[in-house]
Structures are given as structure tokens and as C-alpha cells.
Amino acid sequence: MNQPDTPTSRRRLSAVWLIPLMAAFIGLWLVFSYLSSQGPIITLKLEDAEGINAGKTAIKMRNVQIGVVESVSLSEDLSHTLLSVQMQADTDRMLFSDAQFWVVKPRVGREGISGLSTVLSGAYIELLPGSNGKKTKTFTVKNSPPPEKTGDGLFLKLVSEPGTNINNGDPVSFRSLKVGRVVETQFDRQAKLFRHRLFIEKPYDVLVSESSRFWKVSGIGFQLDARGFQAQLSSLEALLGGGISFSVPDSSMATGAPVEDGHQFELHNSQESARRALYTQTLDYVLLVERSVRGLKAGAPVEYRGIRVGTVEQVPWAFAEQGPNAMTDSPIPVLIRLEPQRVNQQSNIALTTWKEEISHMVNNGLRASLKAGNLLTGSLFVDLAFHQNAPTTDTSATYNSVPVMPSVAGGGLSKLEDQLHALLKTLNELPMKNMADNLNNNLKHLSGVTGRIESLLNDPALNTLPQQISSNLDALDATLQGWQSGGDGYQELQGTLQKLNRLLDSAEPLLDTLNEQPNALIFQRHPTTDPQPRGAQ
Known part of the structure; x- marks a missing residue:
């Protein structure tokens, strides 16, 4: 007999219901786990979406994926691309307003080759976390890594004039070593x-000091000036794209204190201009040059006995300020700048003492002159030397409130040029036409004489002259042989000489008598006494 169901049996659940309940619990757990693993959704803005794929492009930090691009779309004004990115959990602490994103993909530039790992895997977006504490959901993606991603080192500021052609990625070197x-x-x-920002890697950051100077290098350069021929060859990277170099240009100067991040320097065009920037204490003088200044340019050296002591600043300087009439027979002013720090190699000098010493040297004959520095280019430089016979000058003379350095005519090539000019002037004053006419007349006479000589040489009688001379010489030789010892002529001459000798012997007493008594031929040699008259007997 069947018993009726009790209420207890009706409320009992079947074990079949445990399976859907377990499935629902697992589903809820998966949903909770998925939602708990998801971070915030952010929006990234970039110019174009080259290499970006929805659902594939990852957001990484230190090669660890922390997000993925969910969708790619265009902005309303079509000026840029918008990326919707699902970040992972625990990324809120990274997403401050100063966080930076950039696209990592294969690049070939002056910095080298980077992003080769993305050739097969595809491009991804790198994150540099922010730290300013300001939250935001929208960020701008850059195409290149930010400067802060370079690494540990020193960041410097550099100011340059337009035209220096310095770009991102250009190398910075210290004595040809890339740093x-x-x-x-x-x-x-x-x-x-x-305005440039430079990064100096460690441990080379200690090379930068307050006395450091930066200048532009072009890889390879040639210079031909008053100092001669100079060639510069830098690294291959600088040869291809240029670069910047720095050091303390004058090794004798003090290095100076180290600098900190953000220190600003000026970019110079050459190492020489960077070296001149070290010399902050200078003395200006003006040269009043009477002759031509062709070949003298700004930057030319000022030397004393072969030692550079300064630089030519401007050629000409404040010339003909009052109009063309002031140019007539007026000397050309040249501004020079003496740099005592080149000589004494000290950071601080007493300019007043130097000025007094130079004035004393001028009184003792110190004079400036222009001399040739290079025969090929004709460039000149300023030479300071003592001249014993230099005329006295007023050391207080000024030109536009700048002291005047007395000058003398330059020697060497310039003096030779003046002499050559005087010689050419003398030659121009010669009566060249009259001299040419006289020369032509003389050439005509010479031509006539040459014709007569030629006709004389062609005379047959002249051709027999050598034979006649030979015959006469033979006859003369035969005659001379007759007068040789043993010949007839010789015997006759010998007899004649003997007769002459006897004759002279006979005439010798007569000659002695005539010598003693010239009137012996008229009067007797021993005259008789005159007769005496007799007296009457």
C-alpha cells in the first residue's frame, strides 16, 4: 500500500541541479577574475596608425605586456588617430599625466639601428610611467623615445645660431671619442x-666643466689661411652627418668646476672661435694702416715674435663714417684684440698693468705691421715687433675712443710688392717706342752686315786664302831652317858678328878718348905750352 508524500520529501532537491549550479558558480568566478584582472581603459592619440593592429598591438614596459589596443579609429576632425587601450590591473599607479608613450618599430638613423625585434612580432607601444600624481585617461603617443629614456648621464642645454645644421641624433664627441x-x-x-638638449653618457659626464666649450664639427674640413694648411678628420658618423665636439680648447687653462643637469652652453662654429670664448679679459687697439689691407681678414692672428697674443676683430673698422670724402688719403682703421690670457695662462689678470706695460713698450719702439702669412692665399697677419729707429708717437692717441697702436710699413712680401710696383712704374715711364725703333734700326744694320759677311764668305778668293797661308808658312819654315846652327845663313851671321866684334874692340880706345875729351878730334890730346916772347937783349 502506497504511503502519501510528506512535505519533507517534496522539498528535497535532486542531485542533477548541482551541475548547473556548479557551472554558474564557475562562470561567475571567471567573470569576477576577468574583471578583477582588467585595468582602466585609456585613449592614445597619434598621427597615424602605421603598424598598429586592434587586438594585437601590445602596450609594454620593460618588455612586459601591460595592455593591448582594443580598437583603432579616426578623430572627428580626421587630424589624428585614436586608440582605445585596455590596460591590465595595477597599472593605475603608472598612468599619471606626465606618463609618456612612444611607438617601437624598426628604425635606421644616426643613433644606429633599433627595434629589430619588432620585424617579426610587429610594432608595439612602450610606456614610461609618470610621477606627478595627476590622473588622466588621454595621452599622446610620440614617434621616437623621449630624451629621459636615453639612460644614466648628464643632460645639457646648448644654444646655436640658425644655420648650424644640428639635428636629433647627432653625435657629441670629446677629442674624437663619442660620449x-x-x-x-x-x-x-x-x-x-x-635650443638643443644634449645627453652625455656616464662615466664621460665628468669631462664637462665650466671651462668646456662646444663647437660644430663637419667630419672632414680643410682650411688654408695665414697659419698654413690645416685638415680635420673626425669619426665616420660625424663625416656622414656632422656633430658636436667639446673640450677645454686651451689645455693650459684651468678645467673649472663640474656642471649639473641643465647647464647651458653656446655652440661655436669652430674650435678656434671656441678657444677665443675662453679669453674673457681683452685689450682693444686700432691700427691705422696706410697701405692696402687686402688679404687681412677678421680672425687673423696677432703675433709677437711668432707667439700669438691676439686676434684681428674687424677689417675695416668704423671706416668712412662721415661719408666718401673721409676716405681720401685716410688710413684704414683695423680693430685688433689682445688676449693676455693666451700668454700668462691664468683665469684672472690685471688689465690695468698690461695696458701700462704695453704703453711702455710702445715708447720703446713697439710697432705693428702687416706681414704675409701664406704665399698661396696672400693672407696677412699683424706682427708686433720693436723698431730701433721708429719715430716717436703719442701713446694717448685714440680712434673712436679706442687706443691707437702705432704701425710701420710691413717688410717681407709687402715690401717686395712695393719695390716691384716701383720697378714696374719706372718701366712704364721708359720710352719703349723709341727704344723699339732704335732696336729695329740696329737689327736692320745688323742684317746688312750679316749679308755682306755672307757674300764675303762665298768669295772664291777667300776659299784659297788658307792654301796661300799654308804655302807662306812652309816658305817661312824653310827660311828659318837656313838660319839654324850649321846652315849657310847661320855661318854668314856668325862671321858678321865676329867682324863687328873686332870693329868694336878697335873703336874702344877712340871711344874712351872721346869720353874723356870730346874735342880730341879737333885739338891735340896733350896741348903744348904757349911760346913765351923773348925780351930784348
């Missing part, structure tokens, strides 16, 4: 200057 690079370049519209 850093240019990481950022901006143009200041108001100041019309380029």
Missing part, C-alpha cells in the same frame, strides 16, 4: 635661436 648625442632640438621664434 653622447643630441636628443632634442627646438627653435625659439622670439630669440631666433636653436
